[in-house]
Every structure is written in C-alpha cells, then in structure tokens.
C-alpha cells in the first residue's frame with residue numbers, strides 16, 4: 500500500500516485549491532469534481548506532457564479534437580448501445596448497489612462490500628445497466644432525437660480515420676491522438692477522482708498493417724509505461740497487468756493495463772489494446788462507406804489493425820499527486836511537499852517580497868515577477884511571513900522561491916530556494932532568467 504492516505508490528498512486538494520466537490524454549495528453531485536486554480540494548472544500540464552510526447556515529438560501521429568455529441572448510429576456501430584453495460588446488483592440487507600463483477604466471492608455467491616451479507620446471484624441476478632448518458636438533440640424529446648454524451652473519445656477518431664488519412668496524405672503506420680471529456684453513468688463511482696461520471700481521456704488509435712500489430716502493441720505498452728516513469732512516478736508503484744483470455748473483449752487480440760499502487764490498491768491508469776480491425780469494420784458496415792486503406796506497395800485494399808493506448812487524464816493527475824506527496828521533519832516541525840516533476844508543477848516560481856511594507860522591495864519584486872512571467876508560470880505572494888510562504892509553496896509543488904530583501908536593493912541579488920533540497924543561494928537579478936531557464940526548460 501502507498502504511504503499517504505486518500506484523506507490527506509483529498510484535504511490537501513481542497514485546502515490548497517486543486518480539486519473541489521462539484522456543486523459543493525448544493526451538497527455536491529454524484530462523483531463529479533471541479534478542478535480549482537492549482538488543479539487546472541496541474542491537469543493542463545499533464546495533458547501538455549502527453550501531447551508533447553505523443554504528437555509533437557513524433558512524426559507519425561496527428562492530433563484531433565472531435566465533437567462530444569455524435570450521430571447516434573456511431574454508438575450502435577461501436578457496440579455501446581447494446582453492449583456498454585455493467586451488471587448491477589442490490590444488496591437485500593443494506594440496500595446498497597454494486598457492480599457484480601467488483602464483488603468478492605465465487606461466480607454465484609458474492610459478499611456485499613458494504614455490510615458483508617451474502618448476495619446470491621442465482622436468486623438475485625444482476626441487471627444489465629447501460630453506462631451511456633442520454634440526451635436529446637433539437638427541440639423534440641422523442642426517440643428520434645436521442646443521442647449520447649460520448650463514453651469514450653476513441654469513436655471520434657475512428658469516424659475521422661479517412662479524413663485524417665487523406666488530408667494529411669498518410670501511410671501506415673500512423674496514429675491519431677485526442678484528449679477530451681467522456682461521460683459514463685458509473686454505478687459505483689468513488690475513490691475521489693479515480694472513477695467519476697465526467698472525466699477526460701487521452702487516447703491514441705494507431706493504425707498498422709495486420710502483420711505488424713503485435714510488434715506495435717508491445718512497443719506501445721513500453722512507450723506508455725515509460726511516460727509515467729519519465730514524469731517521476733515511483734517505479735515500484737507502477738506495474739503492467741496483461742489481461743487473461745477470459746477478460747478480453749470478444750474483438751480484442753490483447754490488452755495490458757498500466758496500474759498504479761494508489762492508497763486503495765493497484766488500479767488501472769491506462770489500457771493498451773490490440774483491437775484488430777473491429778472498429779473500422781463496424782463503422783464501414785454501419786455507414787456503408789469504404790474505410791479500407793490502399794497499400795501502394797502491395798497494390799491491395801485492406802482494413803488496418805488498431806493499437807489503442809487509452810488513458811485517463813484525471814487518473815494520471817491523481818497518481819502524480821499521490822506519488823509526489825511527502826511529509827518530512829524539518830527542524831522539529833512537519834513539512835509537506837509535493838515533489839512534482841518540473842513539467843507538471845502548477846507554478847514553477849514564486850516571487851516573495853520579504854517586507855511587504857517596504858515599497859522599494861515590493862516594486863523590485865513585482866518587476867522581477869513580471870519579467871519572469873514571459874517564460875514561466877510565476878506567482879507573486881506576500882500574504883504571510885516568509886516561513887509560511889515557503890511551506891505553502893512546498894505544499895503546492897512550486898519549484899523555486901525567489902525572495903527579495905533589503906539587501907537586494909543594494910547588491911541587486913536575490914535568494915533562490917530549491918523546493919526539494921531547501922537549499923538557498925544568492926544570485927544576481929541579471930542572471931536570474933538564465934539560471935531558471937537552465938533548471939526549468
């Protein structure tokens with residue numbers, strides 16, 4: 500188990516403005532969370548790091564931003580209308596609802612994870628519950644206007660396969676990447692932002708020739724695993740879990756989950772699947788459009804296979820938060836620090852005037868702050884004593900604190916304090932920009 504408790508993380512998130520309960524003043528709303536000033540920066544950084552790694556740093560992947568609302572036929576073709584269901588059971592003793600596949604026990608007799616009573620699935624069979632959130636397009640609320648909030652971003656990619664292929668003159672192998680909101684009416688949401696009803700996904704559909712699929716599948720599992728490591732996640736808390744035969748969807752050739760050891764146990768951050776040609780075949784059939792790829796070398800038309808690395812932005816963000824949090828003893832008092840990777844930290848630098856009542860110090864601090872803002876996310880803070888400000892910045896992961904004091908007015912030097920080592924050094928204002936660029940960019 501991880502060392503930090505979820506309570507500590509949830510309370511830090513609220514106290515410091517990372518994550519708030521959705522519609523909190525109305526008592527909240529089932530498993531919906533709002534990202535506050537710090538959370539929105541962190542989540543943007545997670546998405547930017549992903550985009551940089553899979554789109555900007557590569558020549559073989561194109562980006563996309565497809566609409567959330569799609570033609571309802573998409574969801575028929577993808578199998579979501581008929582098959583995107585969870586088995587729902589009610590415990591007769593405590594009246595709580597559960598996903599039958601999440602309960603412990605054997606195939607027929609399960610143990611209620613609320614009150615411990617037995618749930619007999621033969622006498623009390625699970626009902627299949629579709630997870631898609633329905634809505635209506637246009638003024639009439641009848642069956643002809645029903646559509647869904649997308650439960651995954653992937654289908655927006657599949658329906659644009661030909662558009663991207665043709666507009667970008669692509670040849671296999673190539674991929675399409677997308678980040679966006681998805682919605683699922685989860686039966687048993689929980690564990691803070693781990694399982695919610697509105698969340699963001701970052702997905703790639705990577706199109707390959709059928710013969711190359713297995714090789715690319717293995718490469719993507721490795722590439723995606725390494726991404727979490729490169730962003731500082733503790734190696735011992737990350738694992739790969741290949742799916743067993745009986746766990747695979749009927750069309751999937753293989754699937755591996757990347758799991759993180761959260762305080763509530765090992766849980767999925769991302770899945771990498773070899774989906775064969777299932778999705779393009781389904782859309783070709785339902786739309787009546789030819790979605791085959793013409794392979795010029797072979798002079799052949801065929802449907803590409805697809806490797807899908809599909810991750811959750813909120814789950815990755817939560818894992819980065821949990822993993823970065825530590826508490827230390829410093830000179831007899833407790834210091835909480837978020838040792839986030841430099842690319843993820845919400846604020847890179849805090850500029851702190853030692854005496855906020857001294858107008859010259861304030862002026863100098865504000866000048867330094869605005870010039871640093873050209874290159875970094877910087878915060879000016881004079882709302883507490885310097886000791887408190889340092890602790891506060893540590894707790895939100897700010898990498899460097901730049902302090903301006905009386906001496907700075909004379910020698911034009913400032914103190915730079917490092918978040919992780921807490922070491923301080925004096926450097927000249929003129930070399931500040933260069934110093935920080937070397938550390939942060």
Ligand code: ATP
Pocket residue numbers: 651683685692693694695696697698699700767768769770809810811812813814
């Ligand atoms: P789980 O088994 O945990 O429900 P899943 O296997 O159904 O997840 P996928 O459909 O493979 O999930 O979705 C890809 C990724 O999207 C997941 O790895 C996860 O990071 C994220 N995700 C899926 N459902 C949710 C949710 N309800 N809340 C937050 N993130 C989610």
